[in-house]
Amino acid sequence: MTNVTRLHHALPLGPAINKAVTDLDSAIAKAIDAAKAAGLPQGLIVSLLHGHAHAETAKMVGA
Structure with missing residues (x-):
């Protein structure tokens, strides 16, 4: 998992990342x-x- 960035280690976050998170x-x-x-139905x-979260996690871990 060397391609995973832990955001709390990269603080403070730049304006572009903050905007992307807010937009998302x-x-x-x-x-x-x-x-x-x-x-x-809820x-x-x-x-x-939940399914999309699992799929994105699998991509991140498997890549």
């Missing part, structure tokens, strides 16, 4: 709100997010 968080929150408004939303 905002986009996720908007997508969740849209999914709820469309009537998706469990489905959670399971989709």
Whole structure:
């Protein structure tokens, strides 16, 4: 896992990273709100997010 950066070791974070994190968080929150408004069950939303988290973790660890 030499390609993994631990953000707490890189503090303080630069403005570009802070903006990317804020933008990502905002986009996720908007997508969740849209999914709820469309009537998706909360469990489905959670399971989709959990699945993506697992997939990204597998990519990060396996790469």
